[in-house]
Amino acid sequence: MNKLYTLIMAGGSGTRFWPRSKTIRPKQYLNIFGDDSLLQDTIGRFATFTEKENIYIVSSATQAEVLEKQASMLPKENLIYEPVGRNTLPCIGLAAMYAEKDNPEGIMVVSPSDHLIQNNELFKDTVLAAVKIADERDGIVTIGITPAYPATGYGYVQTAEDITGEETIRQFKVVRFVEKPNEEVASGYLKQGGFFWNSGLFVFKVSVFLDAVEKFAPALYADLRKIQADLGKPEYPQTLDTIYRAVQSISVDYGIMEHAQNIYLVEGNFDWNDLGSWESVYLTDKKDENGNAGAGEALLLDTKNSYVYSDEGLIAVVGLEDVIVVKDGNTTLVCRRDKAEDVKKIVEQLKATGKDEFL
Template sequence: MITALIMAGGEGTRFWPLSRSHRPKQFLKLTDDQQTMLQATVERISELIPLEQVFIATNKAYQRPIEKQLKGIPAENIIVEPVKRDTAACIGLSALIIDRKYPGSTMIVLPADHLIEEKDNFLNILKKAVMVAATGCNLVTLGINPTHPETGYGYIHYGELTHRIDGDEVYQVEAFTEKPDIIKARKFLEEGTYLWNSGMFVWQVRSILDNIELYMPELSASLGRIGQALGTDLAEKVICDEFEDLIGISIDYGIMEKADNIFVIPGSFGWDDLGSWPALERVKKLDDNGNVIVGKHYGIDTLDSIIHSPDKVVTTIGVKNIVIVDTEDAILICDKNRAQEVKEIRQILEDNGMEECL
């Protein structure tokens, strides 16, 4: 039995102002595909996992949009977190609920807003990850072969080659590293034993719950109390009460950096996390001047820029390497090389009482 958990609670802050608190990145159509990122994620795994075995973790504000976008997902498979407490709590609660419905299943954990261009290769790697996870209490992650010294991703340092499955290599994980500076990123690329951390995991449901008990006893205790309430009228209240007192910790920090039974399978399947506006250059067609244009634009000497304006005409003269995004109530103009700082602009807006723009 294989189940899937798709994490769809993030706000996609670096795609502001197109991405908003009520319309996060996973609900957008950022590629030339007519599907939203969330719909594409579910469709991508449909050959491997039927819809009744797919679970979506999100928050209350996104529950209704998800129900509209994913008609075939059973209502009880939409897991609502009362407050955000990062991925460890999200995965722990979801594993508890999945184990109740499909005991003994192997659980694939996927973000809702990543691009995968080569579906067949991706599913092939997932199947092999399931095989590795079925042995003992193995925790498996998918690593991406790096193509350049990227500072926006976490890295996985791998060690011993443990075995091969039909040509694909499985390595013991030595360590996880958070987003490095450019000097470290270059060093990782040169050493050749580092992979980008995709945030995709495979494990048996009981394995991750056992590891939470071992390395995160407070979260495990909360999950124990929630487990006793599941199936009763008190379940929603108990989940709210327990989450209120939890500290937000990522699954990487809470479990993956501590456990010693972690394995990684390197993959090359056209992966991109579409983390910020410049990522559109990798998934959309460029014009003759290296620009990504969505909507209406006329320019003179406009080079290597991203211009997103479906409703208004944008004109530019003598600009290079900029991002312009026009929406109904906000405009973003920034140096393309500083697009990661869009997240900080959102914080400035919040600090100045501009919540209506978030």
């Protein structure tokens, strides 16, 4: 399907994955499972049903070297660099301008670069079901994950009318997007039913999406049009730098999805994990007989239910349970598993104290 485009968003900093995740090589460029990085896995997943010439990646200019190395299978002009991060709506809008110039009738799939997705055939079928809705109903489609527990780390999508019909994958009209809830509220969502985790995967006609940007974020739309006008011209880098730095930082959920009426959801039943922290990696990884996981050289004595990673050299852990130990270069993390979310605070403190050599 030549009119199908994919945007992979790869500009995140992955602070919860310090110390492996660094400024020039954030989480999406790490080979957490297997030999390929999360980004390379994502490219490969979409390349099975999208022409490589139609796969775009938006990332930070500071990550250009590692991105060009890991995405060498894609045309270099498809690697789009933001001068600064401005959240997901400007990022998606910028890529949509590229796709529109190539094919105004294009349909775009938007995906994070750092999620673990398995059952690739089911994933493909689910995405193509969303493409069909976007094409036939002029809808903006999200892929929702059936919640397994009352998670507080995800946004939720509430659905209403079931429009599945004779399709094999369930499909719904969307009532609303809701912010990350507390546990009590999340439990209520699960009891009520009709709520899905927001996966961050979206599908839409480029024209339909840009119409929504024009309606709900007119200032951003005008700026994106100015940037698009200089695409392919010598002045483009300066135009992008000047205008993009001044645009509002806003998420696509808040800027578009919470306001538009033509929103649909396709149920995603493939194995999905957003790998939000080292705890997520531990829970996903294979365990030994003592409940331990990890990679690299490690000697674990009387140690249980822990994750231990070493990039080189040996790590020895004695008499501990439920800990995370990660060594990368000149930095080492040791924390309780239930404190894995707080790793980002280490990065914040290192920045605040000017210790950039550890970032």
